[in-house]
Amino acid sequence: MALLITVILLALIFDYINGFHDAANAISPIVSTKVLTPFQAVVWAAWFNFVAFFIAKYVIGEFGIANTVAKTVEIEFVTLPVILAGVIAAIVWNLATWWFGIPSSSSHTLIGGFAGAAVACGGLGAIHASTVLIIAAFIFLAPLIGMFVAMGLMFITLHIGRNFKYHKVEKFLHALQLGTSALFCVGHGMNDAQKVMGIIAAALVASGHIATIKDLPTWVPLACFTAISLGTMSGGWRIVKTMGTRITKITTLEGVVAEASGSLTLFMTEIVKVPVSTTHTITGSIIGTGAVKRISAVRWGITKDLLIAWLLTIPVSALMAMGIYWVVAWF
Secondary structure, eight states: OHHHHHHHHHHHHHHHHHHHHHHHHHHHHHHHTTSSOHHHHHHHHHHHHHHHHHIIIIIIOSOHHHHHHHTSBOGGGOOHHHHHHHHHHHHHHHHHHHHTTOOOOHHHHHHHHHHHHHHHHHOGGGBOHHHHHHHHHHHHHHHHHHHHHHHHHHHHHHHHTTTSOHHHHHHHHHHHHHHHHHHHHHHHHHHHHHHHHHHHHHHHHHTTSOSSGGGOOTHHHHHHHHHHHHHHHTOOHHHHHIIIIISOOOOHHHHHHHHHHHHHHHHHHHHHTOOOOHHHHHHHHHHHHHHHHOGGGSOHHHHHHHHHHHHHHHHHHHHHHHHHHHHHTTO
16 A cells, blocks of 8 residues: 555656646747746646646546556556656656756656566566557657648738738737637646556556546546646746747747647647647647748757657656666565
8 A cells, every 4th residue: 555655646746747847838938928927827827737627527528648648558567566667767857857958758758667667577568569659659740740730820820910010919919829828738737647647547456446547536637637737836947948949939929829739739639549748749839830930940959959858758768667667676
């Protein structure tokens, strides 16, 4: 019982860290365009992260992404030591990337850690290969979808507004960005909180407290959405700088388009029940808006560094989790 409680607490700590690590994704456009102050933005983001719980439970009616994450590892290898090692590795990598201001994926950190610990326990056969491959594919697909959706929306918006003077519609764009930012925060909450729900569900199944994720008690999603909201309230200012200024300079119009594109991408992946990175999604969207202005508007050197960090996240998290599992297995 003590091990189960430890796993759940660490999972919620990871969820909290995920909140301040990924807060930058949700608030960097709206802070960069000065529509909201940093403090106003984190309160705004935290509130809509929590609202996502009610949308997932009462509007969508299920937590499909949580179910996908729980199935990353074959059921016979889902043990508390495996989950513990995976969560510890995810926490370490998340804190390291936050410290260095690298907007890596909390999603892939957690999944890489879970899968790596399972491999240490039972070999490659311990992971559900098709699920892991789909999740890994979206390392590339999520930013690409976000980028192309942003480019399409940017072209449409510029065409519709070609006869308008920017200063005349700026107040309208500020109000519109509040809406698109709220939608993106809802998408962030629904996507990221469910990943931790999947891990806690796996722990409860492994300990015999529930039979399937459908039996998950209400306190679990409520705790997960609360933890990520509190984490978002804590900020994440190191990553805000990278996301908001270093990739490309963002105007209010571009902030609206980037957040709208990111929201659409997150909602699409929610429908198909694939956990994706909100970091990857909004980065692709920001690149798409910048590329429409001119290709040189995007700082491709920074983008290349981000891509390398993304590609390293799953294998590094997996290797760390394997080492941690071997230590845990001694006790």
